[in-house]
Amino acid sequence: MKVVVAGAGYAGAVAVNRLAKRVPDAEVTVVNPRPDFVERVRLHQQLAGTGHAGRPLSQVLPRGVRARQAAVEKIGDGCAVLDDGDTLDFDFLLLAVGSTLSPLPGTVPTGTWEGAERARAALAKLPAGRTVTVVGTGATGIETAAEIAYARPDLKVRLVGRELAAPLSEGARRRVRDGLARLNVALVEDIVTGVRPEEDEPAEGTVTLGSGEEFASDLTLWSVIGSVPDLAARSGLAVDERGRAVVDEYLRSVSDPRVVVAGDCAAVPGSRMSCQTAEPQGAHAADTVARMIKGEPLRPYKVEYVAACISLGRRDGVIQFVHRDDSPRRRYFAGRLGAMTKEGIVRGAGFSARTGIVGALPGAK
Incomplete structure (x- = not known):
């Protein structure tokens, strides 16, 4: 089985590592514009000079996975066209190209x-x-x-x-x-x-x-x-008003069930753009692909959240507890404990990206 993963952010990295464990004999190719895995939630540290947000993909991807430094230009009928003119055939494609920005000129x-x-x-x-x-x-x-x-x-x-x-x-x-x-x-x-x-x-x-x-x-x-790359729309897949690929309850594109979508570019009701969304979706998308390859029954994806976290420099932060539907609770904590907790969460996200291991909420099914 040939599986192409478009994007190696949080969702894509988790999916690749998880899929390599679930289906070790699958031929997996990761297509990413950069040779690095970028911890997007550390980019504010990167620009301020207080930390680093990138590491080589070779430190994140499992052995046996092929990496291509390119971008997917278009997804066709079982074929991904790359921006360097090459093509990759696939039995399944995991779309995880994330989100982007549309800055005003002069910014x-x-x-x-x-x-x-x-x-x-x-x-x-x-x-x-x-x-x-x-x-x-x-x-x-x-x-x-x-x-x-x-x-x-x-x-x-x-x-x-x-x-x-x-x-x-x-x-x-x-x-x-x-x-x-x-x-x-x-x-x-x-x-x-x-x-x-x-x-x-x-x-x-x-x-x-x-x-x-x-x-x-x-x-x-x-x-x-708030915007996403137009790859899904450019490929003729159904998208919502924000350009995100419309998916079914298993995270499969409603236009092509061979295309499974995770992260910011997936139109999942009730989800927000964050690594807290991307990694569970990446894990579930990998499980969906693995189940389709093995002919096993599919399981629906469920959106569940724990907290919203904001750092305020290296010594302060706010951790807001939320209900599973992401609505805020009254409880929160802040200060140095908030900063330490945020750092721990970010490190945990990096661990999940490297291993494909994503924790589940107690009682989650």
């Missing part, structure tokens, strides 16, 4: 390896007293602004977005706000409608808000993640 995206590296280089050139603007008040934006403020207290950091940490409980949101204030991050609750860059320095310019207010920014970072 640097922070949710990709390339964007984080560009932001890191730009930050290194900024002298003391300059202003960094981070657009996006979700977890990615909050962590980016906090990490920069922690690493470079000599800079002025501004965080701009409509609503701060919207998914959290009221108490946890207040704690996030307090944590940002301790780091001297200025919060502007408004939307960014445009950035007018300087001709000689594209990342420097004037930021325009929805209210009409304008202010100068020496470096503007885009931390709004």
